[in-house]
Amino acid sequence: MELAHAAVMAALCAAIAIIAVVVPFAAGLSLLGTVPMGLLAYRYRLRVLITATVAGGIIAFLIAGMGGLMTVVNCAYIGGLTGIVKRRGRGTTTVVAAALVAGALFGLAIVAALAVLARLRHLIFESVTANVAGVAAILERIPNMQGAAERLTRDFGTVLDYWPVLFFLAGVFSITWVSLVGWWALSKVLARLLGVPDVHKLEPSADTGPVVPVPLQLRDVVFRYPGTDRDALGPLSLDVQPGEHLAVTGPNGSGKTTLMLVLSGREPTSGTVQRPGAVGLGKLGGTAVVLQHPESQVLGTRVADDVVWGLPPGVTIEVDRLLAEVGLDGFSERDTGGLSGGELQRLAVAGALAREPSLLIADEVTSMVDQDGRDAVMSVLSGLTRNHRTALVHITHYNNEAEAADRTVNLTGRGIADNTADVPMVEKADVHPATAGDDAPRGAPVLELNGVSHEYGLGTPWAQTALRDIDFAVHEGDGVLIHGLNGSGKSTLAWIMAGLLEPASGSCLLDGRPVSDQVGAVAIAFQAARLQLMRSHVALEIASTAGFSMYDQAKVTEALRTVGLEPTLASRRIEQLSGGQMRRVVLAGLLARKPRALILDEPLAGLDGASQQGLLQLLVDLRRRERLTVVVISHDFAGLEELCPRILHLENGVLAATPTAAGGMS
Structure with a gap:
């Protein structure tokens, strides 16, 4: 577990360091790299932080050179200092003391290095002297500042004679300043992260003795x-x-x-x-x-x-x-x-x-x-x-x-x-034949796919075809079920229809224009609703998704009522919702955006019978009353007949006509 966390956090810190070095004027982003390192130092042993630093530093060095390596090391220092101090319950005084010690060591290292590397020392002196001369030249052009310019040039020449003291103090000051800034910023981030309850966490087994969990x-x-x-x-x-x-x-x-x-x-x-x-x-x-x-x-x-x-x-x-x-x-x-x-x-x-x-x-x-x-x-x-x-x-x-x-x-x-006779359960459903639907709408299509194909890892030895020559159209008010076995390409097709993924060939059009140029016009609800909920509270989540203020209670209430939720849930934390409530909150935010079409990727997964029935009835009402265009991606058929009169079968990335007796397509 420690190795897994170290690997993920090292990759994240390395990516931030590379961006900070490679992208012009992006050096300030390096402060973000302290967050993953700070979390490692707060939660795990020091060796985990060291492992992440080595791994992240090597990656950053290979891509961005010494600048990337030093950025990772700086992030590890600031993050490690903050995380360890936080874990031990200490405060700013401890940070200052530790920063002064680290700064003194850093200053001594600089002085020792410059004492040995004479040519480097003279090069740095010339560079610093040129900068001071430039400042003095600017001061000379300002009325009544000629004396200050002369004193600056003279005094700097005197100070440079005592360069070991100058560079030692510069090292102490720089490390202390960076540490305090990092401590302040990272403390704010950790305070927010630690405030998020991880209520469903599986605790590592700390017991000793023979392993016998049953009876x-x-x-x-x-x-x-x-x-x-x-x-x-x-x-x-x-x-x-x-x-x-x-x-x-x-x-x-x-x-x-x-x-x-x-x-x-x-x-x-x-x-x-x-x-x-x-x-x-x-x-x-x-x-x-x-x-x-x-x-x-x-x-x-x-x-x-x-x-x-x-x-x-x-x-x-x-x-x-x-x-x-x-x-x-x-x-x-x-x-x-x-x-x-x-x-x-x-x-x-x-x-x-x-x-x-x-x-x-x-x-x-x-x-x-x-x-x-x-x-x-x-x-x-x-x-x-x-x-x-x-x-x-x-x-x-x-x-x-x-x-x-x-x-x-x-x-x-x-x-x-004692019994389950009155408990609504999810029934097993047989595969339905592909059909155009008795009430298929007419008119111009909302979504139109023409020869859509997609291949992951294109041009590499690991290339894998996900979709081939997909052709169909979805009209306004249409309800379409795209059925297929796991790995048949259903989710890839959903991402392309939502504009999140461009097909390798062919076109996916929304109202005649590429849907990838209109991201957001087609709303998509992913398989795992919890992973799509990014905010802390229900009202903030809905408002953020829909694009209005969370203080606009009328709009939040309307969005909640649209999906059959009580307005009192607006103040509830996301972690306090059931699985069915999470799916409805996702839908509330998406529907409040008034999308041209709604794509639901496995919308019934993990819901009990009663929750499935309630969600399906809600979607059926919206499709009929609001002419909502719905596309459902699912490997199940149970209860979806009324919502999706049209059924398309996907097998190995290809639309198939009819299902076989075993549940596949031919």
Whole structure:
């Protein structure tokens, strides 16, 4: 984990340093590089900061020379000083004292270097003398300043005779000044970052002893997040036995993810959690967790590397076999950055299985996976309980997945319900044939794609074709579902239609002009709604997205009501929203911009049955009442028939006519 953070922060600091050196008049941007270094120093050991400094410095030196290297070193010094002082609870006095010591050392180093390098010393003297002479020349042209100009020239010549003192004091002053400026700026940034609650953080396993996470017993467990006034979970009592397949269901906001945290080792607010041994989170034979959004779990740049990331040295893993089990056969050499959301989810499952866990917690692991992949992943997970005595706790909204478990419990927000008969679940839906739709609008198209093709890594050995010869049009008030398996090119097509990505060939037109020249006119809601919410509060998020003031309460209220949310949510923090509420807040901001079309990339992923029904009904009403043009990108069909009368099938980057019996296209 420390290595991963060091790598990411080093790359970020190096990029900032390179920009600051290469771009004219951009030197002030180098101060931004202190932020990632300061976060490393605040949260981790000194060796993590040193590792990031070396890595970032090498990258910056290779691209921007000594200027880039020194910028990274300066950022590491200021960020490290600020982070360490903050972590130890000290203040400005400590910073000044440390800066004076560092400045004195820096000044002594300069004096020693100039004493040895005589030619460099004379060159610097000539440069400084020329600058002073230039200032004196300017002063001479000002009335009554001729005497000051003469004194400046004479006094500087005298001071230069004592150059060791001059350069020592200059070093002390410069380091102290830069340290204080960096301390002030970085303190402001850290104060804001540390104010953002990381409520769903998985804590590293700190327990000792043998790793035996099951059998597991929860007795009257209650969990309340810091700074809140209500319990997120419980009181709850629950047993998990070795080899048991337990399904956990419940509406969004009922505490399913909080239960995952408790099962993986987080201490409850009250109640007891009993295990025969250590949790062993991420350790061999311990507890493994697969999260709902796999982007937060995939760390390696190559698929095979990510599967074995974090495993102890000497452990032998059959990577190809694991990848084949989760439907990623032949993917071992692929770049993780080019995987679709469903493929990333399968990779996260493979990484968890590599640890041969005694307890596997799967939090909505199939929400981003197509039906074929969902069946494959569930087959692998169910096989663990039969063949390896692995206990599986599967959090899900799908009825067929819950029925496959040995036992199902339903969280209601106040413990466990004894049955799930009245819980709205997500139904499995069969593939529908491609159709033009009975109510397809007529007239000039809003969006028109002509021969659109795209290839990632064009001109490199890693080139991969994502789309080929896509032709179709979307009219005003149209509802179009673009269906396809994971990796078929759906998300790439969505980005091109929104103007975020230019096709390698062909054209994507909005009202007759390239959509890439009109970014923002076509709104897009991404798969993971949380990653699209950039502000701290609901009102600020909606106003920022729509382009009006957050203090315009009438517009904020109207936007919230448009998506079926109460106006009282305007003051709520984003972290306090459920998954369904987050998706609606994203929609509220996008719709308030009055877009020409709305693209929804997997809009139902991670939502319970009731939330799906509510969101779909809202979109259907908007399409019919406001003539909103809607394009849905999804691998599911359940409930989308009314919203999207037109269905287009995408297979391996090509539009196909009809689905096969297996769910593919022919």
